[in-house]
Amino acid sequence: MLSLLIISIPVGFIGSLTGLGGASILIPIMVFFGIPVKVAIASAMVSVIATSSGSASAYVRERLANVKVAMYLEVFTSIGAIIGATITTFIPAVYLYFFFAAFLATSFLQVRGRRETAQGEGANRLSRRLELEGAYFDEAKQRSVAYVADRPVLGGLGMMVAGLAAGMLGIGAGAFKVTVQENILKLPPKVASATSNFIVGMTALAGTSVYLFSGLLNLTLMAPMAVGTTIGAVIGGRVLNRLSGGILRLLFYFVVSVLIAQMLYKGVVSW
Amino acid sequence: MVKQSTAEREGRLEGAIGRLLISGVILSLLLEVAGIVLFYLSNGNVAIAAGGLAFVRSETFFTFLSELFAGKGSEGWAIRFMSLGVAVLILTPYLRAVFSVVFFAARRNVKYFLMTLFVVIVLTISLLYH
Numbered sequence: 001m002l003s004l005l006i007i008s009i010p011v012g013f014i015g016s017l018t019g020l021g022g023a024s025i026l027i028p029i030m031v032f033f034g035i036p037v038k039v040a041i042a043s044a045m046v047s048v049i050a051t052s053s054g055s056a057s058a059y060v061r062e063r064l065a066n067v068k069v070a071m072y073l074e075v076f077t078s079i080g081a082i083i084g085a086t087i088t089t090f091i092p093a094v095y096l097y098f099f100f101a102a103f104l105a106t107s108f109l110q111v112r113g114r115r116e117t118a119q120g121e122g123a124n125r126l127s128r129r130l131e132l133e134g135a136y137f138d139e140a141k142q143r144s145v146a147y148v149a150d151r152p153v154l155g156g157l158g159m160m161v162a163g164l165a166a167g168m169l170g171i172g173a174g175a176f177k178v179t180v181q182e183n184i185l186k187l188p189p190k191v192a193s194a195t196s197n198f199i200v201g202m203t204a205l206a207g208t209s210v211y212l213f214s215g216l217l218n219l220t221l222m223a224p225m226a227v228g229t230t231i232g233a234v235i236g237g238r239v240l241n242r243l244s245g246g247i248l249r250l251l252f253y254f255v256v257s258v259l260i261a262q263m264l265y266k267g268v269v270s271w
Numbered sequence: 272m273v274k275q276s277t278a279e280r281e282g283r284l285e286g287a288i289g290r291l292l293i294s295g296v297i298l299s300l301l302l303e304v305a306g307i308v309l310f311y312l313s314n315g316n317v318a319i320a321a322g323g324l325a326f327v328r329s330e331t332f333f334t335f336l337s338e339l340f341a342g343k344g345s346e347g348w349a350i351r352f353m354s355l356g357v358a359v360l361i362l363t364p365y366l367r368a369v370f371s372v373v374f375f376a377a378r379r380n381v382k383y384f385l386m387t388l389f390v391v392i393v394l395t396i397s398l399l400y401h
Contacts (some may be wrong), residue, residue, distance in 0.1 A: 001398060046360060054293065058293075060292070061286060063285060067284065071383060074368075131382070131383070138311060205394065208361060209397040212398075213331070219354060223303040224307060244299060
């Protein structure tokens with residue numbers, strides 16, 4: 001447990017810097033050390049609640065996270081997560097290695113929202129009716145930025161997929177959620193990542209509610225993982241702004257490639 | 272004027288949610304740390320347990336809670352503390368959801384009342400019937 005705790009701190013740190021989250025990195029590591037993949041998934045899912053709720057609380061108070069958008073999207077992610085987690089308890093473990101690798105690969109495809117969100121423009125009537133709008137104070141621009149979410153139905157479906165993957169793989173799927181919010185809902189990047197953190201906690205709870213009774217959740221794995229990744233994530237959140245984008249990108253590509261390779265290797269040898 | 276008070280009230284919801292989340296997380300992590308320390312004190316090591324008690328296996332979340340308080344598994348205080356940590360961790364976002372339902376009901380915001388209520392119902396069913 002001590003070594004897992006010690007590993008979890010830098011993992012939480014890197015997870016927070018790269019936006020992958022601690023669980024996405026820790027699950028392949030645990031699998032490498034011979035822990036059954038389903039047990040790793042179930043135990044990691046619980047630690048995701050801690051990491052994301054911890055960082056979400058800061059964003060909510062800074063009013064970066066949009067609570068209403070989060071609650072609308074949670075309707076979709078929580079259902080997705082319950083279905084996903086239920087699938088995992090049934091299917092042969094070997095498939096999970098490939099799903100995990102495939103989902104990690106989708107993080108390469110992320111197109112970071114480069115464009116400024118067109119304020120008011122393209123603002124869907126349904127979005128207004130659902131009150132999916134808000135404003136935040138941008139420190140860099142020194143002014144308040146208002147926004148309205150675009151295409152709420154498509155965004156909801158995207159979030160259902162995110163929830164499904166999160167529940168199935170025991171991860172937060174935060175990066176995927178940010179991609180959906182930036183590219184479909186057209187939310188400003190800062191709002192998207194803050195809101196995503198908030199939603200991840202609820203999605204992880206939905207997934208955990210399934211794993212709690214599956215007999216897959218190992219407390220002696222979960223405890224050090226939750227403590228370590230949360231500490232690491234808190235430190236990561238503090239230094240994030242001081243690191244250059246180039247180093248982060250390099251770190252991201254390196255970590256994701258190693259993780260994909262590890263899961264594919266494990267999948268192939270246990271086929 | 273009206274708009275400002277709306278924003279203010281939503282600000283209060285956000286503040287309360289922020290405090291709820293951080294207190295829940297800190298409390299549960301302290302319980303996990305206590306669990307790890309107790310595990311070391313009673314077993315003389317902190318090896319990852321491969322089976323038996325270390326795995327959570329209950330019918331529903333409520334039986335999980337009641338077994339915890341009834342002292343099932345009292346042979347291992349370490350495991351009890353860790354389980355309690357999990358329970359607190361689960362209750363943190365759950366209470367956040369319940370709290371939002373009450374908030375939107377009080378504000379008579381029917382759309383968000385229904386949306387948050389739906390999430391709470393789904394979560395409750397999932398906690399009860401797995």
